[in-house]
Amino acid sequence: MRYPLFEAVRERFQRACGYCGVTEITVGGELTLDHYRPRAAGGSDDWDNLVYACVRCNQYKGDFWPDSTDLADGRRILHPGVDDIAGHVVTDENTGYLHGLTPTGVFHIALLRLNRSQLVTHRLAQRLQRVFEEKIRLLEQQNAELQKTIAAQERYLALLTAQATGRRPSA
Template sequence: MRHPRFEFVRLKYLRACGYCGVTETSAGSELTIDHYQPHASGGTEADDNLVYACTKCNQYKHNFWPTAQQLAQGLRILHPLNDDISIHISANDEAGYLVALTPTGMFHINLLHLNRPQLVELSIV
């Protein structure tokens, strides 16, 4: 069953994955709703907790939620709209891959596999 806020979240994220930027056009389908803080970790259905995400990012992220120890080290997933991503990640537009600027950026890129070959290819400008 579709998430009741599916259409709202879809439009809020301009029909693109909040984590990797893949569009519905590139994915060839609608994307999915990710709970930024998973249900399993106490996440709610609040609009802020709903991220439009492609299947792959959603799979890679799965039920990840940082432990207190990880959080203390800044090891967490960045929120597409509530975090300033540019502090943590820079894009090498020529080579098409993402470069981590902080440990959080590195963790985020690795957990979500944001330098997967298909994304790198898609990002070359």
């Protein structure tokens, strides 16, 4: 039986894993619900405690919940619906690897194994897709400019032809 909030959480995370970013399309099916604070550690089924997650991230995270020593050392999982992930983790666009900017970011990447080869390949494929889309956009823009140039040249040619033949240029 599904959680009552399954569809809402699924839409909140746009059908992608809140931790690693793979989508339902990428994995070929629905993902799972993760309790950010595990029920074993007193977590609830409340909206803000649920994260749409792929099976791997959910497994790697498991029932981890930081104790006071973990927190003091920055060992905690970043909450994708609350934390500013970009303040803790950066993607190397050339290699597809994630790098921690803070002890929390380093721990987050390590615990969830966010540099596993499949995710690195996924990030590189996403980057390539963005590059292709930008190239298409630039080519479409260039094509539009060339069409304007052709139209202007055709008008100029019509004017020259009209002058050479002594006729009035057509509109």
